[in-house]
Amino acid sequence: MKNIIKSFTLFFLLLFVGCEEGILELQPKTIITEDQVWNDEAMILSLIADYYNRLPAHSQIDQGEINFAAYDEALTPGAEYSAQAARPFADETVNNLINYNYNRWTLWNYDLIRDINLAIEGIDKYATKLSPKVKLQFKSEFRFLRAYNYFEIVKRMGGVPIVTEQLIYDFRGDPSYLASPRNKEEEVYDFIANELDAIKEHIGNETSQSRANKYAVLALKCRAMLYAGSIAKYNNLSTVPISLPGNIVGIPASRANAYYQEALDAAREIILSGNYQLYNNNPNLGENFFETFVKMQNNREVILAKQFNSAKGIKHDWPYEVIPITIREDNLCSSGLSPNLNLVESYEYLDGSPGVLKGVGDGTVAGQANWIFYTNLEDIFENKDARLYGTIIYPGTTFKEQDIEIQAGVYVWNQINNQYDRIESQSLGTLYTDGKILTGRGGPMRNMQQVTNSGFYLRKYVDPTPMTSARGVGSEVWWIRFRYGEVLLNAAEAAFELGFIEEALGYVNEVRERAGFPPNSLDANTLTFERLVNERKVELAFEDHRVWDLARWRLAHILWDGQPDTKSANIYALYPYRIVHPGSPNDGKYVFDKFIAPKFKAPRFYRMGNYYSEIPQNVLDANPLIIKNPFH
Amino acid sequence: MKKHKFLSTAIITSFIIFVGCEFDNYNPPTSFLSGNVVYNGIPVGVRSGGTELELWEYNWKSSGIISPAKIRVQISQNGSYSARLFDGDYKLVRVAGAPWINNNTDTISVTVKGNTKLDVPVVPYFIITDEVFTYDPNNSMITSSCNVDKIGTINIESLTLYVSFTEFVDANNYVQSHTLQGGDLDDLSTIKTNTITLSNVTPYNMASREFIFARIGVKTLGVSERLYTPVQKIVLN
Numbered sequence: 059m060k061n062i063i064k065s066f067t068l069f070f071l072l073l074f075v076g077c078e079e080g081i082l083e084l085q086p087k088t089i090i091t092e093d094q095v096w097n098d099e100a101m102i103l104s105l106i107a108d109y110y111n112r113l114p115a116h117s118q119i120d121q122g123e124i125n126f127a128a129y130d131e132a133l134t135p136g137a138e139y140s141a142q143a144a145r146p147f148a149d150e151t152v153n154n155l156i157n158y159n160y161n162r163w164t165l166w167n168y169d170l171i172r173d174i175n176l177a178i179e180g181i182d183k184y185a186t187k188l189s190p191k192v193k194l195q196f197k198s199e200f201r202f203l204r205a206y207n208y209f210e211i212v213k214r215m216g217g218v219p220i221v222t223e224q225l226i227y228d229f230r231g232d233p234s235y236l237a238s239p240r241n242k243e244e245e246v247y248d249f250i251a252n253e254l255d256a257i258k259e260h261i262g263n264e265t266s267q268s269r270a271n272k273y274a275v276l277a278l279k280c281r282a283m284l285y286a287g288s289i290a291k292y293n294n295l296s297t298v299p300i301s302l303p304g305n306i307v308g309i310p311a312s313r314a315n316a317y318y319q320e321a322l323d324a325a326r327e328i329i330l331s332g333n334y335q336l337y338n339n340n341p342n343l344g345e346n347f348f349e350t351f352v353k354m355q356n357n358r359e360v361i362l363a364k365q366f367n368s369a370k371g372i373k374h375d376w377p378y379e380v381i382p383i384t385i386r387e388d389n390l391c392s393s394g395l396s397p398n399l400n401l402v403e404s405y406e407y408l409d410g411s412p413g414v415l416k417g418v419g420d421g422t423v424a425g426q427a428n429w430i431f432y433t434n435l436e437d438i439f440e441n442k443d444a445r446l447y448g449t450i451i452y453p454g455t456t457f458k459e460q461d462i463e464i465q466a467g468v469y470v471w472n473q474i475n476n477q478y479d480r481i482e483s484q485s486l487g488t489l490y491t492d493g494k495i496l497t498g499r500g501g502p503m504r505n506m507q508q509v510t511n512s513g514f515y516l517r518k519y520v521d522p523t524p525m526t527s528a529r530g531v532g533s534e535v536w537w538i539r540f541r542y543g544e545v546l547l548n549a550a551e552a553a554f555e556l557g558f559i560e561e562a563l564g565y566v567n568e569v570r571e572r573a574g575f576p577p578n579s580l581d582a583n584t585l586t587f588e589r590l591v592n593e594r595k596v597e598l599a600f601e602d603h604r605v606w607d608l609a610r611w612r613l614a615h616i617l618w619d620g621q622p623d624t625k626s627a628n629i630y631a632l633y634p635y636r637i638v639h640p641g642s643p644n645d646g647k648y649v650f651d652k653f654i655a656p657k658f659k660a661p662r663f664y665r666m667g668n669y670y671s672e673i674p675q676n677v678l679d680a681n682p683l684i685i686k687n688p689f690h
Numbered sequence: 691m692k693k694h695k696f697l698s699t700a701i702i703t704s705f706i707i708f709v710g711c712e713f714d715n716y717n718p719p720t721s722f723l724s725g726n727v728v729y730n731g732i733p734v735g736v737r738s739g740g741t742e743l744e745l746w747e748y749n750w751k752s753s754g755i756i757s758p759a760k761i762r763v764q765i766s767q768n769g770s771y772s773a774r775l776f777d778g779d780y781k782l783v784r785v786a787g788a789p790w791i792n793n794n795t796d797t798i799s800v801t802v803k804g805n806t807k808l809d810v811p812v813v814p815y816f817i818i819t820d821e822v823f824t825y826d827p828n829n830s831m832i833t834s835s836c837n838v839d840k841i842g843t844i845n846i847e848s849l850t851l852y853v854s855f856t857e858f859v860d861a862n863n864y865v866q867s868h869t870l871q872g873g874d875l876d877d878l879s880t881i882k883t884n885t886i887t888l889s890n891v892t893p894y895n896m897a898s899r900e901f902i903f904a905r906i907g908v909k910t911l912g913v914s915e916r917l918y919t920p921v922q923k924i925v926l927n
Binding site: 157297300619621623661665688690 | 785794861862864866912914
């Protein structure tokens with residue numbers, strides 16, 4: 059009885075108190091309502107930041123770094139495995155992929171698309187307190203991100219279902235009404251173009267380089283339309299075009315010109331706006347090209363970039379991973395990427411002749427007959443495209459004003475055999491008996507981790523700020539998504555394909571002039587498709603373009619055919635040696651040998667089934683309307 | 691009361707541990723499914739690591755739910771394959787991208803019980819027959835000839851003789867090769883049988899070798915993988 063009275067009292071007390079405090083109207087402190095999110099600009103902005111961060115990446119300075127070593131730009135000498143510190147280059151298997159797996163580029167990130175769809179619907183439904191202009195701007199930015207993501211998917215997978223609103227399950231036991239089949243590949247590209255056309259005037263962010271503005275929208279459209287145009291053209295030019303019934307992959311050749319025209323129109327709009335220009339702030343052209351990527355002030359070349367902020371802990375370890383071992387500032391890692399000789403030789407001489415290095419042996423005695431004896435290490439690279447210096451640290455150059463010391467060994471004259479004998483050291487920074495360098499502090503080494511394996515180091519994107527290559531400091535150099543240089547090359551390619559040769563020459567020559575070529579270095583006779591392919595290779599090296607470019611031109615399976623005697627499928631090294639031949643005029647001079655990089659064994663092999671990646675099995679299981687890509 | 695509680699807890703705990711152990715440790719699979727990928731009963735040669743079959747155990751349960759997962763089975767270069775499996779009913783899929791006419795929607799049902807043999811029939815685009823390799827020590831020359839039969843409708847792209855120091859011979863593993871492009875061949879689209887001779891093949895550094903291995907591969911237009919003859923050992927001295 060006593061208990062009953064007690065609990066009644068307590069109950070009424072609670073009820074009474076509760077009413078007074080208005081407990082039923084209290085706002086929960088741990089739940090943010092839709093209403094709150096979509097009426098608060100700061101919260102929407104943080105969502106946008108999250109979505110930018112979740113955009114797919116293949117090879118980037120902060121994600122997927124190892125993939126730079128999987129194609130024909132570089133290989134990796136590897137790094138010691140450590141469970142404590144991140145080591146993207148610890149996995150040396152990329153040097154020796156028997157072939158690319160069909161799921162290597164698979165992407166099916168509909169989770170991001172769903173989140174963006176929800177955001178667009180949320181703004182429409184709940185944003186009552188935002189001004190119509192702000193609302194439209196946010197919606198446009200979400201649609202840009204969605205279009206960007208669809209482009210990343212379509213370039214890997216071909217046609218995919220276009221989903222633009224959230225799918226709601228009714229819990230009746232049959233979800234099949236939610237399943238949609240794959241759209242045609244061209245429909246996805248058309249969707250991207252239409253979306254971008256619709257938003258470009260409303261997206262705002264006029265002067266931003268980290269959030270998309272009108273010109274980032276146009277740059278994305280330009281790139282996407284160029285891809286669509288070249289797939290339409292070159293897929294149908296190949297001996298057996300890749301296709302699926304209903305053009306789910308493959309675009310009819312008849313659409314090529316329209317796509318090229320759209321790409322050109324988008325590029326023209328950027329160019330004619332005058333808002334962007336090639337970075338040209340340093341009269342030293344090699345340094346200037348390097349600064350294009352690492353100087354973030356007064357850089358009018360960059361249209362959209364992923365930015366970092368060390369102070370807030372948003373940073374990356376690119377310098378830690380790839381800086382030459384000679385000048386590393388940490389006791390671990392370094393030298394993750396060894397750019398290869400094929401790329402070095404793709405940089406033309408400034409007179410326009412092919413960039414093949416002169417007077418190079420092949421490591422055999424017979425090859426010594428080819429040698430040119432160079433007085434200085436860097437002489438062999440004289441008169442080359444300045445972008446070589448801006449992209450790659452080659453023998454005889456410095457980084458952060460420090461000597462990298464790239465020398466593989468010495469060649470000593472053997473009087474008995476009338477030939478030079480090669481001597482290489484097993485450790486770095488050793489001296490020969492004459493007191494001069496035997497093997498440099500920067501290698502190269504045939505079989506050592508964290509030292510170049512090819513004779514070259516990477517310069518592009520490596521932060522020159524002191525201590526950025528130390529763990530815990532890190533770099534805040536941005537990752538450029540779109541830049542004016544690419545837009546010019548896109549424009550040149552589109553104009554070339556459409557037959558506007560004069561216009562194409564204007565664009566491509568502007569890019570080449572920044573690299574040190576004289577004005578009008580290409581003319582109507584010398585401008586060819588192959589020249590444009592090479593121009594993109596050298597200008598856009600290590601910017602996540604090469605593999606996608608070769609795929610859209612349907613060149614990948616030809617250049618990377620997996621055969622040991624195909625030069626383009628192999629990774630070559632260039633090793634410098636000092637001549638020891640007292641009494642001879644050649645004494646103290648340098649010679650070079652080239653051969654397949656010692657750590658590289660399996661020629662690159664891109665199969666027909668790689669052009670469109672494998673659709674994940676769980677997707678096929680869940681949606682019977684999805685059909686497999688060809689050759690899978 | 692307290693003591694009882696402790697006892698029963700102890701008993702239940704040890705029971706769970708005991709049963710748990712038994713539950714986790716099931717025996718590994720012991721049965722083999724093996725055989726050859728064949729055309730007209732003859733194994734077809736492929737690139738090692740290049741082609742594969744898929745096996746599905748469609749009653750496979752994961753957490754009590756039927757959720758089949760595929761098992762990838764590599765085909766070795768002589769056309770044989772084998773997989774160690776649990777007994778059960780499987781479906782076998784001939785994956786596309788191989789040098790035979792794509793048939794990846796037609797599955798083969800197979801019941802594995804103990805060691806089971808199954809030959810997987812395929813229809814290649816081309817087959818190579820009557821291949822002959824001869825070595826001419828005076829000229830350090832290997833000559834080969836063969837017949838190429840066209841079975842599908844797609845044209846030939848090239849025919850290549852590969853020579854390797856090891857038993858692994860294919861488009862990724864060779865020291866020297868000689869290729870005849872489709873245009874150099876006789877018109878294979880109209881005549882069914884042809885003889886092709888590859889000559890002037892001189893494996894480098896052959897003086898130090900006692901034997902080498904050779905194989906002929908045929909490439910179909912628009913198909914990455916080649917079909918190969920059996921590996922032939924050639925004694926040089």
